[in-house]
Amino acid sequence: DAGITQSPRYKITETGRQVTLMCHQTWSHSYMFWYRQDLGHGLRLIYYSAAADITDKGEVPDGYVVSRSKTENFPLTLESATRSQTSVYFCASSDGTAVSYGYTFGSGTRLTVV
């Protein structure tokens, strides 16, 4: 299916475990982004990528790692999950026309760290 897909939709993990959230887009968009959504904070940028093998930190990168070996995939890894990382995570992509058209978002992953 065309579009941007995130997996899993829901995840429960234990404190200290490593967990990876997946993001896949079928448009060959060059830009990809990870945001977290928390009540009272709106959406905050974690990491972004301008192209394969090019990534950079956003507003709240601590405790997260990203990679982008292929244009279509942008996984987000929590190296050692903490309860403060309980959140809803959104992936987004853009073809570089974001100034005119914004981003396209995935459906989100709800992560609970217990």
Added chain:
Amino acid sequence: GNSVTQMEGPVTLSEEAFLTINCTYTATGYPSLFWYVQYPGEGLQLLLKATKADDKGSNKGFEATYRKETTSFHLEKGSVQVSDSAVYFCALISSGGSNYKLTFGKGTLLTVNP
């Protein structure tokens, strides 16, 4: 840096009432402005946009006008429906460099009662 301030919710209205959600921004240069909507359990969808001063974005009965003199982009709808119940996010993006990072407000929860 860039920032977006939205009126805090929640906002509760009766069906057919008039809606205004205020949004003001701080940005360098001439940003593009967006309203995104998030229906329960879903990701963010672009609702409308404006890319230059005095532009009016419109979609699904919603409107917002890019006011450079007041740095505002208020969302309005003349007659809301129960199906408009959602979280609304104001956002901006500044061009320049190659980052194209979208900055969001904290979101406003709208509940429309029949």
